[in-house]
Amino acid sequence: MTITHDDLTTVANDARQRVDLWVDVITRTDARRVAEIGVFRGAFAEKLLGRCPAITEYYMIDPWRHLEDWNKPANKDSKKFDEIFEEAMAKTAEHAERRIVLRGRTSEVVDEIPDGHLDLAYIDGDHTLRGISIDLIRVWDKIRPNGWIAGDDFSKSIWQHGQSFEPTMVFPFAVYFAEAVGCPIYALPFQQFLIEKDPERGFSFTDLTGSYPGIDVLSQFSQARRRRGPAQQA
Numbered sequence: 001m002t003i004t005h006d007d008l009t010t011v012a013n014d015a016r017q018r019v020d021l022w023v024d025v026i027t028r029t030d031a032r033r034v035a036e037i038g039v040f041r042g043a044f045a046e047k048l049l050g051r052c053p054a055i056t057e058y059y060m061i062d063p064w065r066h067l068e069d070w071n072k073p074a075n076k077d078s079k080k081f082d083e084i085f086e087e088a089m090a091k092t093a094e095h096a097e098r099r100i101v102l103r104g105r106t107s108e109v110v111d112e113i114p115d116g117h118l119d120l121a122y123i124d125g126d127h128t129l130r131g132i133s134i135d136l137i138r139v140w141d142k143i144r145p146n147g148w149i150a151g152d153d154f155s156k157s158i159w160q161h162g163q164s165f166e167p168t169m170v171f172p173f174a175v176y177f178a179e180a181v182g183c184p185i186y187a188l189p190f191q192q193f194l195i196e197k198d199p200e201r202g203f204s205f206t207d208l209t210g211s212y213p214g215i216d217v218l219s220q221f222s223q224a225r226r227r228r229g230p231a232q233q234a
């Protein structure tokens, strides 16, 4: 099933929280094979599995381990991640027959999924430039023709976690990716995005929130410099 521009406008207007939005998209598109990249405690997985009974396979991809080269607040020590993993398993235990747990980074485990297998992937893992580029590029072939890649942390500011953390580059990189593959991308409320894998429609960037800045990166550095002030710019 497809989802039209008008459908997405309705979805965006009706959703009261992030999970409502994706339950609505998954229901309207009849997506059955779904992957979540970056699962953490399993809160989102639990809600989607509970509210979308038509999902037959739910891939849960996450290393659930400390990553030395990932400078983001969600990076905990490996002992803590063992507890977080157990929590994610407990939260989704009721749906164990529908979940497929792939413990590893996207690049380590994504080839366990056959090409063209997924209706929809939801990317919510490593949001740095390195992370979002690896995730989008490696997951793209796993999506069937006319399927979707969605994701979280489509943050208007690359300084989502302040300037001591690596910038969040889901926005604008996902827009560049959509342009490269010639497909439409939508900005949705709650910092969400959706790319439809339909090259016949061509690239377009539709901001259904009406609030995203330009897709350049330089202006975000200029704003950060202005905020820091001239004394600290040397």
Ligand SMILES: C[S@@+](CC[C@H](N)C(=O)[O-])C[C@H]1O[C@@H](n2cnc3c(N)ncnc32)[C@H](O)[C@@H]1O
Pocket (backbone or CB within 6 Å): 036, 037, 038, 039, 040, 041, 042, 043, 044, 045, 061, 062, 063, 064, 065, 067, 070, 074, 104, 105, 106, 107, 124, 125, 126, 131
């Ligand atoms: C923001 S949390 C996910 C939250 C979850 N999607 C939710 O809504 O409840 C980010 C997760 O991404 C995982 N992660 C970090 N780097 C990753 C990578 N390269 N591949 C897959 N997952 C990654 C982290 O281990 C962490 O659990």
